[in-house]
Amino acid sequence: MPELSPESIEYFRTLPRRRVAAGLVIRDDAGRILAVKPNYKDGWLLPGGTVDAGEAPRNAARREGLEELGLDILPGALLIIGHSTFPDPIGDGLNFLYDGGVLAPGTEISLQEEELTEWRFVTVAELPDYFGPHGAFHITSALKGLREGRVIELRDRDEIV
Template sequence: MTASKSGGPAATAVLPVEQYVAGLARKRMAAGVLFRDRTGRVLLVEPSYKPNFEVPGGAVEADESPWATATRELAEELGWDRPLGRLLVVDYVRPQDSRPEGVVFVFDGGVLDETDLVGMVFPDGEIVSAGFHTLTEARDRVKPLLADRLAAALQAVEQGVTVLCEQGRRIA
């Protein structure tokens, strides 16, 4: 502790910036894109490396923004170069399955139709199929956390807002 300049009570020593930054919490981040058709079904992709389906997207890499991640993942997974729409969901995810806590961003990809999926090629082999599913069907194919996040994202589209979630459940 050191004395303050004013001669008042002692103040706590300030850490050097490097030491302060090294002690900050680290969170994983991911970004996905919600595409839907005119009937409200959502586009899910089937990964080659795990049993559950996902929305297009993935982990944010070092020195990459979540919106850049979403754009990169669309190109890698689906071969698409499309502009992102507005932010629909920010979801805080607690630590689970040996993964640290994280923040997931979901962007609006807009409305597609079946013709957008015809002849689809998956450039990197990470994805084996893609198709539209109702929210009820999606609940059978995705993890419960993503199912809840999808429901929140669809509400955000309908209401024209960005929603905040914890563990996929809307809080605001």
């Protein structure tokens, strides 16, 4: 990293900060989506989580898959980049979802008990019940990106074309 002047450091401190998350869209051979239930909040999530400082989103998705599920999944194609705006204290966030592939029948999942209580495969029709409207929109957009072979950029609940 280049040496920064005190003025540059002050300038960079004034720039906005965003939370960044990365996750995996993992499916079974019936096309259902793997959902995990956290113990620290209501609802369900995709496997994934916060990107650590200095970590690339793709690396974070792989790390989270290993930590949360005991599966070393090499993330495939980037499916969505989602920008979400929430009021304080949550604030803005960026979400990267990657193709987590199709799990072979009988694949053993070792759930991370410190954060997760349960996992299951859910149908596309069930997504709003498990993930709420915002999460369901992200996942259905990721599935669209997978079908169309492209990255879809999202802003809140809108696709940017």
